Amino acid sequence: MAILDLIQERRSVRTYSSQPVEEEKLQEVLEAGRLAPSARNRQEWKFVAVKNEELRSALKEACCGQNMVAQAPVDLVICATKCGPMNCGQDCGTVDCSIALSFMMLQAQELGLGTCWLGAFDAQAVSKVLSLPEGWVPVAVTPLGYGEEHPQARPRKSMEDVAVIME
Numbered sequence: 001m002a003i004l005d006l007i008q009e010r011r012s013v014r015t016y017s018s019q020p021v022e023e024e025k026l027q028e029v030l031e032a033g034r035l036a037p038s039a040r041n042r043q044e045w046k047f048v049a050v051k052n053e054e055l056r057s058a059l060k061e062a063c064c065g066q067n068m069v070a071q072a073p074v075d076l077v078i079c080a081t082k083c084g085p086m087n088c089g090q091d092c093g094t095v096d097c098s099i100a101l102s103f104m105m106l107q108a109q110e111l112g113l114g115t116c117w118l119g120a121f122d123a124q125a126v127s128k129v130l131s132l133p134e135g136w137v138p139v140a141v142t143p144l145g146y147g148e149e150h151p152q153a154r155p156r157k158s159m160e161d162v163a164v165i166m167e
């Protein structure tokens with residue numbers, strides 16, 4: 001599907017069926033992240049795919065009790081393994097991991113899988129639940145699975161509001 005069609009169809013999915021995600025599809029989603037661009041091509045990231053039911057339940061608590069985390073058959077936890085400001089002042093770990101997860105979300109959409117970017121989580125609690133090695137910083141979490149809903153598109157600002165074209 002054309003990228004813009006995928007972008008238009010994607011929604012944050014918050015209700016999932018228990019249908020497992022095929023291993024091949026999970027690998028394709030992870031591959032989209034692996035191929036994402038990163039500052040200086042450093043690829044300082046780890047993509048943790050959590051399938052274990054007990055871990056997903058504990059992860060739900062670390063994600064402010066958001067049910068979809070336990071409900072979806074897989075959760076992806078995107079971690080930065082090196083952080084620090086770039087020349088522009090932005091943190092490279094946050095930026096790199098955000099690009100990687102965005103790519104993964106679009107690949108998931110292409111494969112008929114739902115995702116929902118989660119920023120509401122306690123990073124320390126996530127690290128503890130998953131026993132993440134020292135230095136792995138959780139930047140974002142998403143459930144991954146077959147959605148049981150297709151929400152209406154959320155409103156967006158107009159092009160005039162967001163884009164400035166300087167001729």
Ligand SMILES: Cc1cc2nc3c(=O)[nH]c(=O)nc-3n(C[C@H](O)[C@H](O)[C@H](O)COP(=O)(O)O)c2cc1C
Pocket residue numbers: 010011012013014066116117118119120121151153154
């Ligand atoms: C950085 C970020 C953090 C978010 N955190 C959460 C979250 O913790 N829980 C949640 O249900 N949705 C979360 N969302 C999803 C947004 O609410 C959602 O993307 C927005 O309402 C637009 O809806 P759409 O994704 O369906 O287009 C987050 C999205 C982003 C980009």
